[in-house]
Amino acid sequence: MSQEGRILKFEIFRYNPQKKGDEPRMVPYEVTETPGMTLFIALNEIREQQDASLQFDFVCRAGSCGSCGMVINGKPDLACRTLTSKFEDGQITLLPLPGFELIGDLSVNTGKFMQAMSERVESWIHDIGTDDMNFNKLEERMDPDIMDEVYELERCIECGCCVSACATKRMRPNFLSAVGFMRLARFYLDPRDKRTDEEFYEIIGDDDGVFGCMTLLGCEDHCPKNLPLQTQIAFLRRRMVMVK
Template sequence: MSRRLHLEIFRYNPLDPDSVPRMQSFYVNEYDSMTLFIALNLIREEQDPGVQFDFCCRAGICGSCGMVINGRPGLACHTQTRDLPDHIVLHPLPVFKLIGDLSVDTGTWFRNVGKRIEAWVHTDDTAFNPADEESRMENALAEQIFELDRCVECGCCIAACGTARMREDFMGAATINRVARFYIDPRDKRSDDDYYDVIGNDEGVFGCMGLLGCEDVCPKKIPLQDQLGIMRRMLALNSVKGILPKGILDRLRHKGCCHEKH
């Protein structure tokens, strides 16, 4: 027998002066393979068309439907209701600007940090030549880059980050992962000093408290803490390159897990 789900949804429209933050209850009959995304659509189609939440692909690719599900950030389209209790409490992701109800503006946040880290391949080429062949690289390296490129910028890792909750200037795991992606890309000509200027501070790798919340909630299972640790190690060694002898630095760089600059 299917359950009757009780969904308690945060409601608030910041553009309406008469709106006040509140929780509103809805009830939906569950069926096999129902996702939270489907349940929310049923509510909007059959009970209240004014419920706001974001979606696009319904397949965990666009990252639009991020929200806090029973206290844990996640994607509505990835979440099966059978994996949840019959009482489901939904809130918008913290850190990001609230648009209304469960809808937040992740786009502006990611666009701003993208500008801060200059999230594009920096080359020596003065102009793009469409007649040139594509740059070649080994399959193994291309797979490493693709692994880090799987981030859908849903914002779940940012919402789960203790530092980001306390500091508006913290870049977060998704941003540091993005920097790591360019660091291992052989087409990017930035030096270690250049990367240090971007994230070698408490707004970047040295601001992380190591609570592992980011990796714990990532819907794409990207090894975010590994990337943060690798980048932190590289930048920490770079900061003492004028103090420690080169031989010791070389041994430390090749000790343990660390990206090699190609």
């Protein structure tokens, strides 16, 4: 429960790999809690009033961009949607998301991973070809139920929390992870994409794809958007089993 004037005690990971001689360390900070305070607000207060060198990322401040993902008291989550009032003892430990290239402190390069993932799953609608395409032709109407399924997967904000919570990813650096499966499932469900099951199999039909998932549920447990990650992974796995 939020207590106006309560002192919040932070332990924040600090390390700048670009700074010669810098060493990883945990640095303590204290912030006076205000009503409705989020970790995003607290971090900005620390940077503005105590340490301008603190690095962390943000864009939307509304849980839509995924930029502020970090490990909060041992669990991947978004700083902008985490209220400080949930921490009854006022003790908060912040670390960068594992599994991504560290930029500095709490800032990691999720964009590099997401771009590689997007290219790997060929994240665009594959039509039968462009030679005979009529670009003035209207698209066929999509079944509302399928549209709802596609929209559900489009809610993924690619924050990287599922990647950081994935034990398989720790063991297999090339494992596609739930975020990649969600992206591919979105195109698999889309009737406009003309790829065959065999073509999808070439992308995810191995141990670095859906058959490598150990179903530990870490991704689904820590998805800020509560997406049905395991349901979609199981769906893709069943479809790929039918190919071979």
